[in-house]
Amino acid sequence: MPSRSAALVGYGRGVTSEDAAADAALLADLRGVLGDRARDNDFERGLYSRDGSIEGSPPAIVCLPDSAAEVAEIVRVCRRHSRPFLARGSGTGLAGGAVPVGRPVVVATSKMDRIVEIDTANRIAWVEPGVLNLDLSRALAPQGFHFAPDPSSQQVCSIGGNIANNSGGPHCLAYGVTTAHIAALEVVLPSGDTTVLGGVEAEPAGLDLRGLFVGSEGTMGIATKAAVRLTSNAPAVRTLLLDFDDVSEGSAAVSAIIAAGLVPSALEMMDQRAIEIVEAFAHAGYPTGAAAVLLVELDGLPGGVEAGVEIVREVAQKHHVGHVRVAADDAERALLWKGRKNAFGAVARIKPDYYLHDTVVPRSKLTEVLEKVYRIADAYGLIAVNVFHAGDGNLHPILAFDRREPGVDERVKAAGRDIVAASIEAGGVLSGEHGIGLEKRDYMGMLFSTHDMYTQDVVRETFDPDGLANPLKIIPTGSRCSDSFHQHVPEGAWV
């Protein structure tokens, strides 16, 4: 079977004059398609060398296509040059999925940012991949709809990135992650051919290639247009802030709310450090003395929402809640969410850098795993801040650190690995919504057997037999007997 290493330009041994000549020939062909929207200046290569994760390496060339036809041409040019390509949205991904590996051509979708059609009769919208998540929901608002996945980065992250990572967000507790909201995808396959996966019709014929593509982190091709499902805006919304003196009471309340038969639209938790930094930033009136707060949102028709508020109140009281604050109006609700959604950036108040993790554990294990997270952070001399989607057990430990401290990168990675291991040991999974990328690629074996990973790679290979589409992501090296590509991973890239 072909190895994914076959196409990689020898990197990690430095760029040779042969590489430079190959890059020049490639650039000339790409300029033939894109003109000055194919670029190789150091500034832009530097700009596109990283995503939201903590590592990076520069691409050979950055392309800014304006249409699906141009994307297809870029892929065909890359094929002729046996050069990997890598689609990139806003670069907010946290798992290194958009970090260039193998000196690829980066295909940035930022110019493909048109909402092509809003089709309320079929409750879908056709959008290009560069459309920003929040821009889409804003455009849908006048018709009474929104796009349900709402990552914390929704102001800047793109729909294409959401598709690549099968992104989530606080409101995925009730509405599900991205895959449930994508009806169809127009994609340029690694072969250079364009096709539509899925469909707007009820039951598109054949295998669910659409479901396979969503979350495949650009390793099966490049999405150039998506039919996203429209979700009705709820007639009634209530947002509650509950504070607890004890983290374990807060966690227990999470399980109890779910066990009471409620499915809140969001159920978020913040620990004491998170509350302090968020309050200092957002001034939302978060109780800074509390050990934990829960942000609970209920939406739907008014009867169920009000009944839900009472259930939450009762459950919280059984778990010794301090205060139950119900947002009085949209402004107060927005203020509470402002704190939550900007929590990660606010960590800069503690340390200049942070590493945001993403694992899922059973709700009943939240307390146990949170305690382990604190112990792990202590052991590595790091500060852990926890702001997370408690309702679905999706932990987001933030490790705050200062890059300038010698050796800190190694400690951060080691702590991250321990957190992943603790989550899996508790019956959890590697990632709830950020994906695998490079970050967790080599942890896949914690969750999957060698044969599981082999099977996944066989499926990937069906789409990309030559290994040109965002190579070396998701599946660890050594999953295939023919693989020997670890020596090709660039210096400084995360393996």
Place this chain on the structure above:
Amino acid sequence: MSSQPSGAGASPAAAASTGPAAAGASLAANIAAEVTAFAGEVGSSGAVTVVGARTHRDVGGVPLAGTREVCAPAGVWEHEPSEMTVRCGAGTTVAELAAHLARTGQMVPLDPVDDAATVGGVLACGFSGHRRLRYGHVRDLVLQTRHVDAAGKVVTAGGPTVKNVSGYDLARLLVGSLGTLGLLAEVILRTLPVPPAAQWLEGDGDPFAAFDLLYRPSSILWNGSHVWILLEGDPADVAAEASKLETAGFAPCDGPPPIPAAGRESMRPSDLRALAGTAGGWLAEVGIGLVHRPEPVQAAPVSPANALLMDQLKQRLDPDNRLNPGRRPW
């Protein structure tokens, strides 16, 4: 199949009921043993077909004559109401799963036309039930699958938690694959609370206008002239939504007529309008675009590019075409 214990008493569920950690370990061992036994039955050679309740036996073609039959393990193995997940053998009937979950006020809205159908059968066909409008496609209820592949090996995909994006989404690929890529042995599904109130209404109004009038109705069925609408949720909300419909000429009823099961015709939701006034004993899901017909429906073609990918997936995952030969999802 011979090794299949019948009923909860003989299945690993018996261990689950004893509760403590030791029982948890033995439960896991029992489940693993059942899955391994199933893998042994599937083996690594010879044509094989998995048989559930035979309620959807002709979907995508009939297994070739002489194909060896196997049955997936059955039994509800783990159900954690506060996790809203349930783990069961793929051979479990939907009726058994529903009865188990109902004890704690939960459900998995699979809603096959005949609830003698097995969970694995419903998923292999990828047929969502009539409440898809509210609860989404069946594949979005699947959290983890464990299947036996063409080599007779067990493959796990997805994960046990309610949220997970670890690795390629093979679980979604298996849903609707008619057992041609792997045979489902075990699944973990997302559960939902049973809504506290439910009410069917019927009338001759415009189903499309009704859809726009309501917030997240559970089902709107239409035969071209008459409409049946299911409302679910909080009692006050169901009453309020029902009164809106009553103003529009609808009246409470016991439910829709039996849903024809012979054919499923798929179209865009908006294309259903063209069926207004046409006869034929069909029942359509408004908002979804699915027409249930009393006669078989020719499957829609897939594009050449997609057919190539599907053929290659099949070829790579089942090179000897031994899994459910004669059936084909495209």
